[in-house]
Amino acid sequence: MGEPTGSFVRSHCVGSTAVIYASDYLNKLTGERIERECRKQLDGGCRALVIDFSDTQLVNSIGISILLGIIDVAERSGARVIFSDVNAHTVELFNMLGLTRHVVLVRNQEEALLSADHTASEALPTSH
Amino acid sequence: MPESERENESHMRRILGRVGRAEFVGRAVELSRIASHPVPGSRGLLILLAPTAGVSELLRQGYDEIFNRRGDVAPVYFSIPRGQATAVTIAIEFLNTFLLQYLAFRRDDPTLCQAPLVLSDLVKLAPAPDYDWIDELLNSYNRIRFGANDQELVRLCFSAPDRVPRANGRVFVMLDLVHAGAGHTKDSRWLRTEMLRTLNRSAHPYLVAGLRRQILSTAHEADLSFETLQILRLDELRESDAGQLTDFAAARQQVRINDESRDLLVQQFERSPFFITTLLQAAREKNISLDSFLACERLYVDELLGGHIHQYFTGLLEQIAPSPELRCSLIKHLYEATLGSNARASFEVWRKLLTIAQDDLELLLDALHTQEFVNWDGGLVEAGGGPTVWKDFLWIRYRLDVQNEFRAQVVAEMIARALKRAPQTMASRYRRAAKLKLKDLLVHFNYQLVPRILLDYELFKESYRGATTEEISAGLDAETDLVRLPQVFHAALCSAYNRRIAQLPDDESCVIAHAFEGSAYSDDNEIVWLAAQIDSKLEVEREVAELWCERLEALAACCGFARTRLFLIANEGFSTEASRLLEHRGGHGVSRQQVELLTARLGEFADAGRSPEPDEFVAILPMGDDNELVAANIVEQIARRSNFGPEAINQIKTAIVEACINAAEHSLSPDRKIYQRFRVESDKLVITISSRGLVPSRQATGEGTKAAENLEPTEGRRGWGLKLIRSLMDEVEFERVDDGTSLRMTKYLRSSPS
Numbered sequence: 001m002g003e004p005t006g007s008f009v010r011s012h013c014v015g016s017t018a019v020i021y022a023s024d025y026l027n028k029l030t031g032e033r034i035e036r037e038c039r040k041q042l043d044g045g046c047r048a049l050v051i052d053f054s055d056t057q058l059v060n061s062i063g064i065s066i067l068l069g070i071i072d073v074a075e076r077s078g079a080r081v082i083f084s085d086v087n088a089h090t091v092e093l094f095n096m097l098g099l100t101r102h103v104v105l106v107r108n109q110e111e112a113l114l115s116a117d118h119t120a121s122e123a124l125p126t127s128h
Numbered sequence: 129m130p131e132s133e134r135e136n137e138s139h140m141r142r143i144l145g146r147v148g149r150a151e152f153v154g155r156a157v158e159l160s161r162i163a164s165h166p167v168p169g170s171r172g173l174l175i176l177l178a179p180t181a182g183v184s185e186l187l188r189q190g191y192d193e194i195f196n197r198r199g200d201v202a203p204v205y206f207s208i209p210r211g212q213a214t215a216v217t218i219a220i221e222f223l224n225t226f227l228l229q230y231l232a233f234r235r236d237d238p239t240l241c242q243a244p245l246v247l248s249d250l251v252k253l254a255p256a257p258d259y260d261w262i263d264e265l266l267n268s269y270n271r272i273r274f275g276a277n278d279q280e281l282v283r284l285c286f287s288a289p290d291r292v293p294r295a296n297g298r299v300f301v302m303l304d305l306v307h308a309g310a311g312h313t314k315d316s317r318w319l320r321t322e323m324l325r326t327l328n329r330s331a332h333p334y335l336v337a338g339l340r341r342q343i344l345s346t347a348h349e350a351d352l353s354f355e356t357l358q359i360l361r362l363d364e365l366r367e368s369d370a371g372q373l374t375d376f377a378a379a380r381q382q383v384r385i386n387d388e389s390r391d392l393l394v395q396q397f398e399r400s401p402f403f404i405t406t407l408l409q410a411a412r413e414k415n416i417s418l419d420s421f422l423a424c425e426r427l428y429v430d431e432l433l434g435g436h437i438h439q440y441f442t443g444l445l446e447q448i449a450p451s452p453e454l455r456c457s458l459i460k461h462l463y464e465a466t467l468g469s470n471a472r473a474s475f476e477v478w479r480k481l482l483t484i485a486q487d488d489l490e491l492l493l494d495a496l497h498t499q500e501f502v503n504w505d506g507g508l509v510e511a512g513g514g515p516t517v518w519k520d521f522l523w524i525r526y527r528l529d530v531q532n533e534f535r536a537q538v539v540a541e542m543i544a545r546a547l548k549r550a551p552q553t554m555a556s557r558y559r560r561a562a563k564l565k566l567k568d569l570l571v572h573f574n575y576q577l578v579p580r581i582l583l584d585y586e587l588f589k590e591s592y593r594g595a596t597t598e599e600i601s602a603g604l605d606a607e608t609d610l611v612r613l614p615q616v617f618h619a620a621l622c623s624a625y626n627r628r629i630a631q632l633p634d635d636e637s638c639v640i641a642h643a644f645e646g647s648a649y650s651d652d653n654e655i656v657w658l659a660a661q662i663d664s665k666l667e668v669e670r671e672v673a674e675l676w677c678e679r680l681e682a683l684a685a686c687c688g689f690a691r692t693r694l695f696l697i698a699n700e701g702f703s704t705e706a707s708r709l710l711e712h713r714g715g716h717g718v719s720r721q722q723v724e725l726l727t728a729r730l731g732e733f734a735d736a737g738r739s740p741e742p743d744e745f746v747a748i749l750p751m752g753d754d755n756e757l758v759a760a761n762i763v764e765q766i767a768r769r770s771n772f773g774p775e776a777i778n779q780i781k782t783a784i785v786e787a788c789i790n791a792a793e794h795s796l797s798p799d800r801k802i803y804q805r806f807r808v809e810s811d812k813l814v815i816t817i818s819s820r821g822l823v824p825s826r827q828a829t830g831e832g833t834k835a836a837e838n839l840e841p842t843e844g845r846r847g848w849g850l851k852l853i854r855s856l857m858d859e860v861e862f863e864r865v866d867d868g869t870s871l872r873m874t875k876y877l878r879s880s881p882s
Binding site: 025027029032033035036058059060061062064065088089092093096097 | 593594596754756757760775778779781782785786789848849851852855
């Protein structure tokens, strides 16, 4: 069975951090695509997930519920989730539904990567 | 007039039909079968009706078609009149009708069919080739008419078509016994049998239509050979056809009706053309518009108490139980049976309850059985049946005649009862429509090969979550791991096996299918599939799946099924743990999407209100395909022109997106449309999002704004839409509508802080 094509989610890795780009409208379908990509990155050994919302204009409640699912999965894998470039209105929605209690929000991808890097180094075992 | 035009006009003539051909809906196949029946060599056609199916207009349309064809077959349509007519008067009426319609056809003069002529006038109208036999027939009639032998007269009248000389063509008698349904005296039973026997002896083709139980028992009593008979079964109209029939009838009667009321009538009258057209006729007579549930139910109750529907059922009851005391007693016992009391009782119990002689009780039960108000096989009587309108009639008669209650109180309570029931009736229809047709699906398995992944939710989720329909379709086409489905030879609702197994639904969502696997019909290959659809918006968890497994396994044990397979369906599939459990029990757990894909692959299923105000924008969008974004774009433009700031515009857009999603997700909408109104006022924007279909249960139990304010998510991480809307908008309230939901949201315009 081949991997479905056409449901492409833009992503790249920086070290052990995966950066995943959300689309302009976060709904059930696009949320599930992000979720799938996140799971793939976690299975591949990523220790932090940065979801970049710079293209995202609108999110709905189903999309937000899927984001919460991603946070759960990441937590169980010991990985961290960071949201970057979230517009003010989306932040307001995340606040209303309690998402911001479970995730770090940063201004841009650069900050996200720094934050992820910091977390990863904290998690590394110390050698003597 | 040119020949071609005359031919065309002649073909279009409406003779007995009460509606034009374009308005005659839902019976095209049956009409064609009737019109093509009188070919050389054909004999009898029995039309067996379900009680609410309706057949008279079908026969009249068939008459018109054969008449206008101008072939060698003269159609004759005769309907046994309702009421207390004797066998002799019915036979004379038949003779008169036969001669009138025969001569109308021979003279190609349809107006004769309705002409008020008596037998003595008719011979004068006969064309030369028909004069002698008609004159001879009428002489025989006059000889026998005033004699003492009624049976001879009846036979003479019904055998009249046999006198038509072969050279003058054939006669096709269509006998409509629908209204003779309750005639349960020995005389009326003898007449029906004699008519059928006489027609069957004739060399001409014929058709007899009536209630299915009545026609079959009459055919048996007449000792007809079923080998020479053709049978056409007429079930209820399809819902869409009944809806169209209602629209046409309302237009004919000039009664204003809206879609919601139309659909309610279709459901409440269980698609019966007779009751639907009767109510619309009453609406015209009383000059009432049927544009709300309240108007419909008020008129309905009027009709039950004293209108045409009242007359219909009262006439039926008077024929079944002629004496007022017996009638009252019958109403009491029939009504109490609808509540469960003596719903299954022996013939002896009924004799004691009604205190009548055995022969009379037999006739009475036979008449009730014919109408399908009871099931009686000669021993046990199962009462409590019949359509909703009959049960409502019984309820009213019981309160008035047995309980002796005040009429005003009964009227008020019946209207309230009907109004409270209306949304439930519609909700039940929407749920029924949204349910997967599990029985059909299983029957179509038919040993076909399908991708294994369609029966395994975990595998399917792993491969196709987030994929588009096209991607999934392409993926399934490329699948090489296939599984052969069993061949199902019998499928029925679980409730048909054991009603006592608790909590199993009594509908299409729980089905038992007996099947064979493998190529041989052997004990080893025999298997029973136990299928159930679980209502859930999220993946079903292990505990729920286990509960369903236990219920179905208990049913299987109770029925003694040797080998079984569980087949559970949930809208969003099953959690990993639940899937493991099902795998462990040798069952299948699949999502609705998988079932839809499976159905498509089995291959055999291929199948707003007021005007806007001047300052109001109206949009109607189809549900799905991210059309909530279209709504968001519309409202953005309107809000921008009304000087709302960017933050408020974003809030309004999100609120409208959520309202649209809610409407699409929860309503099981019949038209799959979202109706939107945007009203701009000096200080606010009022948005109303409406859809037809189910009312969310939490809204149905609450009141307007209060209900909206109290709504909290109760389904984990779903069901947040209303909470968001409430946070983003200034006022949120549900408007009362007959059918579905209408959510009004208001956003006030605030001046920007300086």
